[in-house]
Amino acid sequence: MSRSGKTLTKYKIVFLGEQGVGKTSLITRFMYDTFDDHYQATIGIDFLSKTMYLDDKTIRLQLWDTAGQERFRSLIPSYIRDSRVAIVVYDITKKESFDFIDKWINDVKNERGEDNVILCIVGNKNDLTDQRQVSIEEGENKAKQLGANIFMETSTKAGYNVKTLFKRIAKSLPEFQNSTSDPLSGDSKTTSDKNDANVGNDKAGIIDISTEEGQQQSGCQC
């Protein structure tokens, strides 16, 4: 399918959400499997791309990290416009960031139309249970109500559900439509899915998300 890497199918993924909810952190966890307590605030837009390996297929993901502050929103539309996937992130310990996802989803729908985009809603900082302000159910309901394809809670700090998220996204892409059962079926499922453990060869520079991550550590050091 990939002719010597030359014509890898590329998918543009845009990350949206309020300031400080963990967009950069989510990307960093996915790309490098690392975490810092604090990332520099993103100014404007950051672009990263990564080759991903799943089910014997290789695709190229282009990740667009955006600034969260409201005034930056005017700069972002064109990046939403061409995106195949939009990931709207909120912070489960900040109700406000949750309330804002309607706005972001609206932006996406305005730019992209409802059908052409895979919409994901992600509640991050799931490790901070004692500070939780938004319940999983609220998240699920909101996702249903807004017609999101994927809803998930993650913890970029604990590395929880991040790979799973990207795996589910990948499986929603046309590339994988034939090889899997309907990927959008388990929309509101939030627990880490420990299902299909695909065997994939590790290739240098390629993220193989076939293996499941299991650690669901807790406790915050801050």
Place this chain on the structure above:
Amino acid sequence: MSKDETTIKKMLVDHKIDGPLAAKGFGPKYSLRSPSVPNLHAKVYTEYNMSDPTVGNATGGQGTSINEEDGTLSVIDMYGDDDNDIDDIVSSRAINLGSGNDDGNDADDLRSSTQSENIFNTTSINNSIDKPNGTGTGKNVQQDAQHNDRYGFKKQNNSISESDYDRWWLDYSKYCIRRKHKWQLLLEKSGLPIVDDSPIRFPPKSEKLKRYVRKGIPAEWRGNAWWYFARGQEKLNKHKGLYDKLLVKVDKMTSQNKNDKTYPDLDIIERDLNRTFPDNIHFQKEVFQNGEPPMIKSLRRVLVSFSLYNPKIGYCQSMNFIAGLLLLFLDEERAFWMLVIITSRYLPGVHDINLEGVNIDQGVLMLCVKEYLPEIWTYIYPNHSDTTVDTESNRRTMSSVPHKTQSSMMKNNFLYKLPPITLCTASWFMSCFIGVLPIETTLRIWDCMFYEESHFLFKASLSILKLSEHDLLKHTKKRYHSSSRLPYSITGSNHNSSGDLLNNKMHQDENDMEIFQVIQTFPKKLLNPNDIFDKIIFKKKFSFNRLDQEEIDRCRKYVTTQRNKYKRYVELIGNDDKTSEESSATLVNKENLDKTQDADDIINGALSSEVYGFKRNLTGVHWNNSLKEKVRQMKKKIDGDE
């Protein structure tokens, strides 16, 4: 050494009493106006020294740096990124020798290098302020000293390894010593005093001084020099006591209710405080076991004060970095006023709520690229907008226009629908290159910005783009190794037209990404400021080096006008992406048809003046230097004929 230590302790005590520390709000009253060079002389490392003897060397020097007459200190300490490392000792000796040879005056050299030690102090700034006991942190600090640069930033990042950094610093530190020596001579010659290694006045502007600034202001003088060149005192004098008044308000706001919803900026600022230079020791929590780092407290006060002072801007992400960097070099009150000056004089409108200023500056930058770096322009903005396909990929901030008028708008349409790359370059301006370039390079650009005004930011941007040409070529070649050098000129292939268009669009997108990636990554590797200066800025052959402030100001005005005209047009015609259905309905509506025609007239009027405007600019603003040259030659010829 023991003498040094006594000095350190004494200094420490002094600073606790009447240094900037009290001014930082730790004393009962804010008195921020007092110290001349507050931050540079408040030393955190002195405390480290007391708590951990192994880091003594690095700090021992600092104590004496203020009155370094005896000059017994070893150079090792001055650039003491790494006290115990043998390599470093060797390299430091090399520094000593190197600078000795270069300057040919041992006494001076020793003095200059001793003072250069202060550079290291720059890192320490005011961190010592509320750290009641230094025990237990020594180890971390020692590590920091190894892995952090003289300002406290981590040497290593995604683009630069620590060994790369150390290798470069080995030479660059010698360069800094030499430059500082030259500055000292210049100031002496000009009869300006250098008290406590902290001059507050600088010579009048001249070509020579400009060159000196471009080669870098000594790090420990930077705060004062920026303040001087940006005429900060003038600003402060006009508003004496204002910052104190703001602080009283801020204090009330922040102490009473941090989640005050009536003041949304507060929460937004709060969320960014710990996301400002998290890799810089002065902004890190760990070192300060008792509560927040003072730097974070200062940052909060400056940002909240600013948002009160200028509600039109309030708080905009990226200002945290600007304020943070200022605080590394200036005391709080001066940092505040410099933030005011930067956001109004150097980056006008850039941080406004609608960010229009940043769009204007990107328009100006694009005009400059088109004019001065046509070879880069072909990457950034190939002819793809001439086709009818582009509507999807090409537009950025502004909405689409009806097809009729679209063709006539093509000429300058990149001013409204800025090329995708401008989202990358926008952050260059917003954060004034912080985080975009490595720190020494950023600081050098700041030096020049304060001395030469904002047009230098455009020069710097153009220089970076020019330097990235090689990478651009490499990347696009890799992808388009086939027929053409230019990324978008894939037209003329044998495909049927629709496939062709599709291909075109795909390639455009891919290429936009490639270019985006190059332009985003490339500057992060520009560790050595001299690369930009020696390879580009000091080279006469690059015509954009003739850009001056007047030209940029006019260009800004021009782009502003054009964008306003366009906006008025869009408003009138009611065509917006979000209302495209409605507007197509209104187009059918007869009544509105007239309106549309009016709008067409307006836009045509705007366009004709737009084209002319640009041409007028060409000659009037000396926009096109080659044209100017031609005119001059023609004149000469005519004169000669007569």
